[in-house]
Amino acid sequence: MVELQTSQPRWRQVYKIISDRIRSGHYKVGERIPSLINLVEEFGIANATGQKVMRALRQAGLIHTEPGLGSYVSDPSHWEPPVDEQAASPQ
Numbered sequence: 402m403v404e405l406q407t408s409q410p411r412w413r414q415v416y417k418i419i420s421d422r423i424r425s426g427h428y429k430v431g432e433r434i435p436s437l438i439n440l441v442e443e444f445g446i447a448n449a450t451g452q453k454v455m456r457a458l459r460q461a462g463l464i465h466t467e468p469g470l471g472s473y474v475s476d477p478s479h480w481e482p483p484v485d486e487q488a489a490s491p492q
Contacts, residue, residue, distance in 0.1 A: 405445075412450045437451045
């Protein structure tokens, strides 16, 4: 299980990890990403937190979801530029 920091929201940390995996090519374009259940198990997060991560990945254009099949890495032309985590975090 991945250790998460207590100093920032868990969903944001998981989002960054999965986003980085997508952008680095760990998950290739068109490849299925881990399911919600897998995220919950890997990161020790609540179901609602995992859903928030998936929603944020979709909103950033990094993934698209096929009902009944799963979520897949989108074409990079759909990706929004990465957000600086420090700038996005409240002070």
